[in-house]
Amino acid sequence: MILNFSSYHFKILALALCLGIVPTSVLGGILIFDNLNSNTSKLENELVLSTTNAANGYSEWIFEHVRQLEGISSDKQLISETNHMINSDENSPEHFFANFNLETKIGSELEKNPNFLEILICDTDGNVFFTSDISLPNVSQKNESHFQNALSGKIGISDVFLANKSLKNKFGVYENNLPTMLISSPIIGDVGIIGVLTARVDLSSPSSFSFAELDYRSVDSYVVNDENYFVATPKFLETELQKPELKLLASNPLSGEIIDIIQNYNDKGTNVNLIGYSNYNGDEVIGSIFPIEGTDMLYVVEINKNEAFIDIIQLQIFLYSSIGVLFSLIVSISLYFTSNLVTPIKKLKDVTHKVTEGNLDVVIDTKGKGEIHDLSDSFSSMVSSLKESRSLQAQAESKYRNLYEKSPALHRTVNTEGIILDCNESYAKRFGIPKNEIVGTSIFEHVSPEHTEYMKSVFEDWKNSGNVFDTEIWFKTKDGEKFPGLISVNNLYDTNGKLIGSNTLIQDISDFYKTLEAQEERKNVEQEMQQVKHLNKQKDEFLSIVSHELRTPLIPIKGNCEILLDKNFADQLTDDQRKFVESIVSNSKRLDVLIDKILLAQKLDLNKYQFSMSDVNATNLINDIFQSYNSLMKQKNIQFVNSIKDIPKVFCDENALHEVLTNLINNATEFVPPENGMIEVGANTKDGMVEFFVKDNGIGISKEKQERIFDKFYQLDSTHTRTHGGLGLGLAICQKLVKGMDGNIRVMSEEGKGTTFYFSLRSNV
Amino acid sequence: MKILIIDDDHETCNVLEQYLKLQGYYPTSVYDGKRGIDEIKSNHYDRVILDMSMPKASGIDVLNEIKDAVPEKPEKIVVYSAVPFSKEDENLIMSKGASALLSKKVGFPQLVQALV
Secondary structure: OOOOOOOOOOOOOOHHHHHHHHHHHHHHHHHHHHHHHHHHHHHHHHHHHHHHHHHHHHHHHHHHHHHHHHHHOOHHHHHHHHHHHHOOOOOOOOHHHHHHHHHHHHHHHHHHOEEEEEEEEEEOOOOOOEEEEOOOOOOOOOOHHHHHHOOOOOOOEEOEEOOOOOOOOOOOOOOOOOOEEEEEEEEOOOEEEEEEEEEEOOOOOOHHHHHHOOOOOOOOEEEEEEOOOEEEEEHHOOOOOOOOEOEEEEEEEOOOOEEEEEHHHHHHOOEEEEEEEEEOOEEEEEEEEEEOOOOEEEEEEEEEEHHHEEEEEEEOOOOOOHHHHHHHHHHHHHHHHHHHHHHHHHHHHHHHHHHHOOOOOOOOOOOOOOOHHHHHHHHHHHHHHHHHHHHHHHHHHHHHHHHHHHOOOEEEEEEEOEEEEOOOHHHHHOOOHHHHHHHOOEEHHOHHHHHHHHHHHHHHHHHHOOOOEEEEEEEOOOOOOOOEEEEEEEEEEEOOOOEEEEHHHHHHHOOHHHHHHHHHHHHHHHHHHHHHHHHHHHHHHHHHHHHHHHHHHHHHHHHHHHHOOOOOOOOOOHHHHHHHHHHHHHHHHHHHHHHHHHHHHHHHOOOOOOOOOOEEHHHHEEEEEEHHHHHHHHOOOHHEEOOOOOOOOOOEEHHHHHHHHHHHHEEEEEHHHOOOOOEEEEEEOOOOEEEEEEEEEEEEEHHHOOOOOOOOOOOOOOOOOOOOOOOOOOOHHHHHHHHHOOOOOEEEEEEOOEEEEEEEEEEEO | OEEEEEOOOOHHHHHHHHHHHHHHOOOEEEOOHHHHHHHHHHHOOOEEEOOOOOOOOOOOHHHHHHHHHOOOOOOOEEEEEEEOOOHHHHHHHOOOOOOEEEEEOOHHHHHHHHHO
């Protein structure tokens, strides 16, 4: 298994370690501390007790010797012989025997107690007069403390000192430096103290009871003097080894300072050292020290430190190994979890990352059992449904994209800066700009300049409210074409719900406007039509009013004249009066004619004139006209020529033809010269048409005037001093009537020579 | 011969009455169509001179009213109008029982001719 170490591994490991090791350590610590406490106090007690016992034992052992010495000194024979020795001459036989008896006595005493190395007797002045060892120098004991003590009646005990000479020890072996002490007891005779008995005692071989007994394998107990010299130790009881000079030194484990523990004991009275120190053998020990009463010696008990604290060490070892095992267990478990929990989780996490990044094509290992498997399974199905929904979304997006892209409506996507981020084909096409040139430009560039300010306010409103719906804006294409559009937005928000832009829909409503304009135009036309109709109606009414109102006053005028001209009154009028009345009648009739003309011209203008077409015998018509004009022409001295020959019947309205002819004839009479005036009326047949003409020898019409003579109210003579009257309606009426009968009218004229009007009408014959 | 003149223009009526009296007739004038109808219904007239455009009832109304309702109809009803007629108007008026249709521009002598 390859482990990819991730932070999870370390986290789990750390957690496990915290959960496992820390409590164990604490528990262990508490155990050790408790154990240490109970152990050390027990140890201390044991040590102190055994040291005290041993010291007491050793002391007892020494006093046994003292008691023995007292027994010897109080022996009557010894006292007696001592008296003899003191009170007899040195060379006397009495002295000699006494000495001999003492030797015997002491010799037996020495045999009884092998620890007594030698015995000497001195007088009260300290002079030695008897010694068991002849090699002993005769040294005055006078200044020795043990002697002084004995002399005062007590037992005197000297300090420990080395023998300084070869002495046989307990085992019969000679030693040079045996530790010894001198014990003195007074010899009391009848008269008081007569001498002092002193024995040298071998201190190195105490009886076994006096050694400390402790339940430790490494117990070491020995007696030292206060100058750190070995006095006795069980180790040396059965050996001939030279006893070492002992240094009971302890090194402070913290500061490394060397402490002389005997000095330390003397100074501070501390008799137990559990911290440990190096003993004379170099061993690491703990120890206890206690003074031996009545001597300058001390008793020391030591135990190997390791052994002494074996429980605690074992506990420590157990604890450390437990922690080790625990650690290994935890690491193993962590690794197990790493491979079985973290690794799948990590894989799942990696997959999650991929999914987050949008990669849904991930393989999820759903092998295994348990929650991880369930999680993987759920995640797998989640990814599947995500895939599915993504696919649906993609389809929807694609559909939307197509809708957006292919929509005939104009779409664009803008941000809140008004920059176009995207647009559809319709948009690009409508504005006549390639899409890539549109993207990145400002929306205001597409707005008709006079609408820019309004657009800005709409845009600001949108940013504040998020609302734009069917707002009308005028746009401008690249070609400068302006068109109206309705803007609606579909807002875009980020995940925090902040407005970031919009999909804008623009409905091009120029067609609507065109329709509207067309409708308006139609409406206007209809209105105009209505107005025209109304005007026409008014004109019709005007026509009726004019004819009625103008003609009505004429009726009584003419009627009164006719009464006057009636035969009943004929005789009552003078000739002049008759002429006046007749003038009134004729002028009334002229007024009638004028009214008729106005009405006719109006009718023709409004196409109200109803032509009743029929085949008309024009020859007869013209003949009748000639008849009626005859007298007038004679009166005006005009030569009136009728050059009509046989012409076929003409298809026309008879009244209209009559009107045209009489109009032209009347017109001609206006312009012919007063003398030798001539008017000719005739007709020619040509291509199924009959062309009539009215010719005069009048003043003629200039070319430019010829073009306008058929205009209504056009006056040939428009000067202020016009000599020719009329409303200027005659020729206009003629043209309208001829054209109304499918004919043509034209003029041929030369100024000063005359004018000829031609008009042609259809002939069905 | 009793002649009823129906015309809203008083002057015309007066002069025409004078003229007709001179010619030996017995003319009476009324000045609107309504009274014209009443007059024709209540009194017998030999001839009627009828204007067309009048208040209360027009010449056409008068023609319509008297066409069937009057037992003894006037022998001739001459329409004498200042308004020019179209052919259709003429036909309509004639069909309603008018005897003749004259424009007011024609003089009284021609009117009398049409009456007789």
